Amino acid sequence: MVLTLAKxxxxxxxxFSTHHTDVGLMYLIFSxxxxxxxxxxxIALRIExxxxxxxxxxxxxxxxxxxxxxxxxxxxxxxxxxxxxxxxYLVPIMVRYKDMxxxxxxxxxFWMIPPAAVLVWLGMADFGWYAxxxxxxxxxxxxxxxxxxxxxxxxGVSSILGxxxxxxxxxxxKHPDMSLGKVPLLAWSFLSSSIIVLAAMPTFAxxxxxxxTDRLGASGFFNPAVGGDPIAYSHLFWFTFHxxxxxxxxxxxxxxxxxxxxxxxxxIFSHSSGVAAFVILSIVAFASWAHHMFATGMSFTEKTVFMxxxxxxxxxxxxxxxxxxxxxxxxxxxxxxxxxxxxxxxxLFFAAGAGGVVNTAMxxxxxxxxxxWVVGHFHLFVFGxxxxxxxxxxxxxxxxxxxxMYNEKWGxxxxxxxxxxxxxxxxxxxxxxxxxxxxxxxxxxxxxxWVSMNALISVGAMIILVGMVIFLANLIxxxxxxxxxxxxxxxxxGGKYYYPYAQRNPxxxxxxx
Amino acid sequence: xxxxFHLSIIVATLCIIPTISLVFAAETAGEYxxxxxxxxxxxxxxxxxxxxxxxxxxxxxxxxVWRFRESNPKSKPTPYEEKGEL
Amino acid sequence: xxxxNWAEWIYLGVVTSLLVYVGAEAWNIERIIDHAPEDxxxxxxxxxxxxxxxxxxxxxxxxxxxxxxxxxxxxxxxTSKDVIHNxxxxxxxxxxxxxxxxxxxxxxxxxxxxxxxxxxxEYCGLIHYNMRAKxxxxxx
Amino acid sequence: xxxxxxxxxxxxxxxxxxxxxxxxxxxIVGAIIFFALGDYWISELSPAGQxxxxxxxxxxxxxxxxxxxxxxxxxxxxxxxxxxxxxFNALPGxxxxxxxxxxxxxxxxxxxxxNAGKSFHAFGVTLNDEGFGGILGSSAVASPNSPLKPGxxxxxxxxxxxxxxxxxxxxxxxxxxMGMVGTIIVE
Numbered sequence: 001m002v003l004t005l006a007k008x009x010x011x012x013x014x015x016f017s018t019h020h021t022d023v024g025l026m027y028l029i030f031s032x033x034x035x036x037x038x039x040x041x042x043i044a045l046r047i048e049x050x051x052x053x054x055x056x057x058x059x060x061x062x063x064x065x066x067x068x069x070x071x072x073x074x075x076x077x078x079x080x081x082x083x084x085x086x087x088x089y090l091v092p093i094m095v096r097y098k099d100m101x102x103x104x105x106x107x108x109x110f111w112m113i114p115p116a117a118v119l120v121w122l123g124m125a126d127f128g129w130y131a132x133x134x135x136x137x138x139x140x141x142x143x144x145x146x147x148x149x150x151x152x153x154x155x156g157v158s159s160i161l162g163x164x165x166x167x168x169x170x171x172x173x174k175h176p177d178m179s180l181g182k183v184p185l186l187a188w189s190f191l192s193s194s195i196i197v198l199a200a201m202p203t204f205a206x207x208x209x210x211x212x213t214d215r216l217g218a219s220g221f222f223n224p225a226v227g228g229d230p231i232a233y234s235h236l237f238w239f240t241f242h243x244x245x246x247x248x249x250x251x252x253x254x255x256x257x258x259x260x261x262x263x264x265x266x267x268i269f270s271h272s273s274g275v276a277a278f279v280i281l282s283i284v285a286f287a288s289w290a291h292h293m294f295a296t297g298m299s300f301t302e303k304t305v306f307m308x309x310x311x312x313x314x315x316x317x318x319x320x321x322x323x324x325x326x327x328x329x330x331x332x333x334x335x336x337x338x339x340x341x342x343x344x345x346x347x348l349f350f351a352a353g354a355g356g357v358v359n360t361a362m363x364x365x366x367x368x369x370x371x372x373w374v375v376g377h378f379h380l381f382v383f384g385x386x387x388x389x390x391x392x393x394x395x396x397x398x399x400x401x402x403x404x405m406y407n408e409k410w411g412x413x414x415x416x417x418x419x420x421x422x423x424x425x426x427x428x429x430x431x432x433x434x435x436x437x438x439x440x441x442x443x444x445x446x447x448x449x450w451v452s453m454n455a456l457i458s459v460g461a462m463i464i465l466v467g468m469v470i471f472l473a474n475l476i477x478x479x480x481x482x483x484x485x486x487x488x489x490x491x492x493x494g495g496k497y498y499y500p501y502a503q504r505n506p507x508x509x510x511x512x513x
Numbered sequence: 514x515x516x517x518f519h520l521s522i523i524v525a526t527l528c529i530i531p532t533i534s535l536v537f538a539a540e541t542a543g544e545y546x547x548x549x550x551x552x553x554x555x556x557x558x559x560x561x562x563x564x565x566x567x568x569x570x571x572x573x574x575x576x577x578v579w580r581f582r583e584s585n586p587k588s589k590p591t592p593y594e595e596k597g598e599l
Numbered sequence: 600x601x602x603x604n605w606a607e608w609i610y611l612g613v614v615t616s617l618l619v620y621v622g623a624e625a626w627n628i629e630r631i632i633d634h635a636p637e638d639x640x641x642x643x644x645x646x647x648x649x650x651x652x653x654x655x656x657x658x659x660x661x662x663x664x665x666x667x668x669x670x671x672x673x674x675x676x677x678t679s680k681d682v683i684h685n686x687x688x689x690x691x692x693x694x695x696x697x698x699x700x701x702x703x704x705x706x707x708x709x710x711x712x713x714x715x716x717x718x719x720x721e722y723c724g725l726i727h728y729n730m731r732a733k734x735x736x737x738x739x
Numbered sequence: 740x741x742x743x744x745x746x747x748x749x750x751x752x753x754x755x756x757x758x759x760x761x762x763x764x765x766x767i768v769g770a771i772i773f774f775a776l777g778d779y780w781i782s783e784l785s786p787a788g789q790x791x792x793x794x795x796x797x798x799x800x801x802x803x804x805x806x807x808x809x810x811x812x813x814x815x816x817x818x819x820x821x822x823x824x825x826x827f828n829a830l831p832g833x834x835x836x837x838x839x840x841x842x843x844x845x846x847x848x849x850x851x852x853x854n855a856g857k858s859f860h861a862f863g864v865t866l867n868d869e870g871f872g873g874i875l876g877s878s879a880v881a882s883p884n885s886p887l888k889p890g891x892x893x894x895x896x897x898x899x900x901x902x903x904x905x906x907x908x909x910x911x912x913x914x915x916x917m918g919m920v921g922t923i924i925v926e
Contacts, residue, residue, distance in 0.1 A: 138682065358563055
């Protein structure tokens with residue numbers, strides 16, 4: 001059995017191993033660490049905003065640096081690595097190959113992340129994760145900004161390397177008996193998200209270099225004081241980072257495709273519609289980037305084009321929701337913790353998507369742009385959908401990774417707290433945005449609606465915090481002392497469906513048995 | 514299947530053309546357009562659509578979760594389970 | 600796995616037609632509010648870290664305060680001296696970026712007298728949170 | 740499991756403990772480095788930013804024969820409750836608002852600056868009668884890009900070399916226009 005070792009390996013052997021499960025484990029531990037650090041930052045921000053005036057953070061500089069670090073951490077150091085963790089664990093198994101295509105490249109891709117994290121966290125730049133010029137060129141203090149730029153550069157290279165690995169593993173190393181159409185949907189999700197990364201990321205890599213030379217005064221691409229155009233940066237940035245939204249959300253949907261059929265005890269309603277939706281999403285992802293920029297003074301025609309491009313992505317997402325619901329139909333659903341997270345994730349995914357349709361209707365941008373509506377909207381995506389799918393999958397993989405079972409009762413408590421907290425926090429943020437509160441503000445005037453809603457949002461965030469503390473305790477306690485899991489069927493669903501079980505790690509003693 | 518698909522697109526288009534012409538005609542002379550009212554009215558129309566669709570989807574989900582849960586007295590093993598095809 | 604997909608096609612048809620409706624409505628409203636009336640008075644708005652200054656057509660300058668008349672049309676010409684700001688009057692759903700090196704325009708016509716907030720909605724640095732001004736609309 | 744009868748799980752109390760020690764240790768060391776170096780990470784302005792703000796390495800002002808007279812001045816940055824009016828020492832209309840300083844050429848004016856407000860401020864003396872540029876010699880306390888935080892303060896000196904009207908201002912853009920400006924009349 002993979003999870004039992006004849007001989008415990010020294011920790012350094014796991015750390016510097018190139019086997020996909022070991023690299024996956026490193027990715028997972030790192031991403032969870034980043035999640036807790038980024039979450040602590042979010043809590044600090046929410047305490048500060050609990051009421052007008054100074055609560056916790058004494059000056060706006062620290063606040064600005066915190067929200068920048070929070071955004072960068074959650075996107076690049078939590079969500080991307082956690083998706084890579086799941087992919088590393090399961091993609092080779094699903095395509096029936098012994099490892100990733102390039103194991104050393106895989107390890108390199110992981111080991112680029114911690115130094116980048118050090119740069120981001122030590123510097124703590126203050127320009128928001130969007131680093132919009134000319135602020136980031138003429139106003140953001142050094143060396144924090146340079147450190148952020150170098151850190152992001154490394155993270156970009158890391159995710160390109162990881163993506164190459166996934167694409168090659170799936171396309172070239174899959175078992176010859178397995179046609180591409182038969183590749184499981186989780187692996188398909190990694191194929192499509194990796195292709196998006198390969199197409200989108202180089203643009204941002206270029207933009208970062210241009211930003212750096214601009215800051216050094218050597219060029220003036222984005223610096224209007226010397227004739228550049230800051231809007232050009234917005235285009236380059238969003239050309240990468242709108243598709244990046246799909247890079248984050250597609251693996252999470254893939255994870256739900258893994259969880260939902262298992263716990264519904266039925267196969268996926270339509271494998272081909274899932275594949276089609278992934279392929280469509282990875283194409284239309286590139287048709288909508290400038291809907292982030294309606295307020296920069298775009299013409300009516302440009303706005304119309306990008307509104308249509310945005311709406312075009314909706315049917316594909318709706319196909320996924322349909323597929324999930326149709327899979328659950330007539331099933332016999334066991335609501336173990338992973339299934340709860342997946343179903344909760346679908347519910348919030350729909351809410352986030354509906355909010356997105358409202359956002360893209362051009363005139364409504366005058367209400368929602370850069371307000372708390374937007375904050376609520378994308379948090380429903382990144383927390384409500386992507387993190388929900390990921391956390392559910394962490395619970396799902398837990399027996400496989402540790403050979404032990406997590407505490408089911410506390411897992412359910414964690415889910416309920418996180419779901420209730422997310423609803424309170426993020427739906428209230430939508431409404432707060434309608435009352436005109438801008439995002440990224442350190443303090444706000446005593447407008448009664450703003451004061452009461454901010455207090456409510458902070459309470460919601462505290463509820464999530466309690467859930468996450470329970471999660472952390474559950475992870476630590478259960479991996480140390482949890483009950484041994486029945487690896488053939490850890491969730492008691494009947495059948496030997498749990499195929500991570502079959503995987504062997506040659507680096508474990510005795511050939512991995 | 515594709516017939517239904519095409520039909521629904523045609524029906525949708527037929528609904529929109531009169532709407533557009535109606536609003537085109539509604540421009541009143543002399544007074545300035547009330548930007549605030551136009552935008553907020555659009556917002557509330559959109560929210561009506563969103564909440565109706567959301568209600569249907571969320572309702573379906575809640576019902577499914579209630580009906581197909583393992584502990585529901587009516588739940589029975591799926592065919593795949595019985596055949597051991599999981 | 601043989602199963603019928605008719606439900607999915609109907610569902611997709613409904614979703615698509617709703618999206619077409621949303622798009623058409625949004626397009627139409629945007630078209631209506633896009634064009635400024637020709638008699639709109641031009642107000643030059645200059646943003647800088649971290650204050651708003653205004654210049655009326657007759658040359659009057661104001662800092663941090665803007666006095667307008669009810670039921671007149673105003674067209675803002677927005678620009679910035681340093682970084683990108685965003686000129687926002689939430690009460691009147693007026694919102695547009697003030698970009699250095701560009702002039703963006705947005706128009707509105709206040710139809711209610713009173714005192715309203717003007718704020719910056721694009722992150723612009725240390726005092727972004729307090730980059731506010733007051734709009735006074737005087738009755739006809 | 741040929742050699743061992745006992746199962747060894749991939750995770751055990753000891754290994755989880757080790758992992759937590761490594762993770763927590765790294766985080767704590769990182770936090771110590773971050774906080775120990777404090778504001779070093781945000782201490783400078785980028786070259787492009789310096790060019791934009793007009794900061795250049797100009798030669799120091801010519802030495803002036805000092806008269807030996809010292810004029811100590813205490814200035815506090817203050818703000819009205821709604822932040823829309825800013826001033827030195829007292830709000831407009833109150834006693835001691837933006838005091839005018841009279842000095843002779845060669846007098847040494849010693850500024851004692853305190854940020855008594857809630858916002859960010861920085862101090863400097865300029866000859867320009869509008870804007871926030873042209874800060875003279877060693878008169879600056881902090882700068883717009885690393886300003887005084889609430890409660891912080893500092894001292895600086897200014898020795899006028901020529902007669903005329905100088906202005907002491909808050910060099911944070913916009914604050915001069917909102918009222919943080921006073922005059923120095925030099926004979």
